Amino acid sequence: MTVDAQLIEHMMNPKNYGTLDGSNSEGIGKNPNNGEKVIIYLKVIEDGGEDVIDDIAFQAIGCSTTIVAGSMITEEARGLSFLGAVNLIGATMKILEKVPPEDAACSEMVALALKASLETYIQRKKDIDYPTVTHKITNDCVVKEEEIGND
Amino acid sequence: MTNLAIKVHEAWLTTLMAGFMSNGVNKQRLFDFSDILFRHFTWIEREMVKDGVAYSYDRDAIPVKVEKLSVILYNIIERLNQIDLQLTSVNDDLAYRMAQDIKYITGVLPTLEDEDIRAFNSERRLDDIELSQEATDALTLFLFEESYKEYELIMIYNYLKAHSDDAYINRIFQILVDESFFHLKSFGDMMAKMGILGVPRSIYKEIYQIEDIREFFLTGIDEELKAKEECRKLSEAVAKNSPELAKFFDFINSQENYHIALMRDALAHWEKGTNE
Numbered sequence: 001m002t003v004d005a006q007l008i009e010h011m012m013n014p015k016n017y018g019t020l021d022g023s024n025s026e027g028i029g030k031n032p033n034n035g036e037k038v039i040i041y042l043k044v045i046e047d048g049g050e051d052v053i054d055d056i057a058f059q060a061i062g063c064s065t066t067i068v069a070g071s072m073i074t075e076e077a078r079g080l081s082f083l084g085a086v087n088l089i090g091a092t093m094k095i096l097e098k099v100p101p102e103d104a105a106c107s108e109m110v111a112l113a114l115k116a117s118l119e120t121y122i123q124r125k126k127d128i129d130y131p132t133v134t135h136k137i138t139n140d141c142v143v144k145e146e147e148i149g150n151d
Numbered sequence: 152m153t154n155l156a157i158k159v160h161e162a163w164l165t166t167l168m169a170g171f172m173s174n175g176v177n178k179q180r181l182f183d184f185s186d187i188l189f190r191h192f193t194w195i196e197r198e199m200v201k202d203g204v205a206y207s208y209d210r211d212a213i214p215v216k217v218e219k220l221s222v223i224l225y226n227i228i229e230r231l232n233q234i235d236l237q238l239t240s241v242n243d244d245l246a247y248r249m250a251q252d253i254k255y256i257t258g259v260l261p262t263l264e265d266e267d268i269r270a271f272n273s274e275r276r277l278d279d280i281e282l283s284q285e286a287t288d289a290l291t292l293f294l295f296e297e298s299y300k301e302y303e304l305i306m307i308y309n310y311l312k313a314h315s316d317d318a319y320i321n322r323i324f325q326i327l328v329d330e331s332f333f334h335l336k337s338f339g340d341m342m343a344k345m346g347i348l349g350v351p352r353s354i355y356k357e358i359y360q361i362e363d364i365r366e367f368f369l370t371g372i373d374e375e376l377k378a379k380e381e382c383r384k385l386s387e388a389v390a391k392n393s394p395e396l397a398k399f400f401d402f403i404n405s406q407e408n409y410h411i412a413l414m415r416d417a418l419a420h421w422e423k424g425t426n427e
Contacts, residue, residue, distance in 0.1 A: 003288040008273055011295045012349035013216070019209055039355075059355045064295050067352065 016074040020057035027116025029109040066106040101139040163188035220266040272346035301335035302351035368418040
């Protein structure tokens with residue numbers, strides 16, 4: 001991972017980390033191979049006939065990369081309509097196609113958690129007791145053997 | 152009582168962070184105060200367990216980015232004053248003890264000499280050690296990952312200890328809590344020196360509300376082995392420019408061996424208990 005100022009800022013102060021008071025939906029993205037997962041909480045409001053993400057938070061069992069991805073994607077998602085959020089997920093997944101699977105896994109987990117949280121909300125409009133939607137990632141987070149040089 | 156526990160948890164971490172930020176004579180005093188607040192937290196937790204109160208380790212984000220130590224010290228005083236108002240929710244002996252501690256600590260904190268804080272400047276230089284960009288990046292990622300991990304371990308072992316009356320296994324949990332405190336303080340100090348200090352994120356409840364203790368020990372041993380490997384890589388990465396820093400990571404690496412032995416011991420004890 002290339003460590004730049006933006007990355008450090010997200011690691012020092014992850015945005016939107018934790019649970020969310022007043023949330024009305026949540027969704028989970030999960031790595032079935034190692035137990036890592038991300039849960040995204042949404043507070044959705046109706047604005048001009050559209051469902052809009054008024055507030056968002058996430059928690060994760062995962063590595064620093066997952067936290068950075070969660071911090072960045074939730075920042076992007078706040079204030080978006082559901083259509084905007086779907087576009088954000090689509091754009092993220094498209095970028096991840098070009099990334100090695102072991103690097104893509106963490107961000108995919110966050111994107112799928114966001115997708116699941118939107119789906120949970122839509123289902124709960126029909127059935128208030130609808131369970132939390134969970135999606136499993138297709139990439140795998142294999143720890144790479146890295147050579148760390150000091151030259 | 153649950154709200155009190157959350158507030159004490161937050162005050163403990165804030166005081167610990169202030170200890171990392173300090174470069175002077177205040178450091179040890181702030182560490183001592185943070186240790187006292189952690190003990191308050193464990194005592195309140197024990198009360199909650201005894202009374203069957205449902206609780207979690209959820210807490211608010213803790214903003215600690217300051218330029219002067221005095222700013223965070225006054226923040227701690229405010230937190231402690233709020234805690235003082237909530238002490239009626241715990242038993243009289245504990246409330247009295249906490250009130251007296253708070254009275255003393257809030258009296259001392261304003262007298263501490265102020266300091267300029269460099270713990271958030273992102274310079275990523277550790278003392279006068281010249282590291283390559285790659286080694287600096289590796290050290291940065293290691294410190295973020297492992298400082299959280301040590302906080303997580305403190306909370307997991309603490310939670311398990313609070314819910315167990317098995318003296319043998321609780322002795323092991325206490326050793327592991329103490330060990331993780333040493334590692335957390337070492338890594339936190341390095342992060343502050345490098346200008347990248349951050350409060351460890353809160354812990355997802357599934358991590359400490361463990362359903363399968365056997366699986367927990369096995370996974371924990373595996374994670375300790377991975378941590379050893381990370382220490383080894385870092386030691387190699389920094390050896391050329393700083394033999395002292397390399398020795399430190401070798402030292403941390405060797406400490407993990409005993410953690411693994413303790414976890415194996417705890418696992419064997421637990422399995423023996425369940426098979427009887």
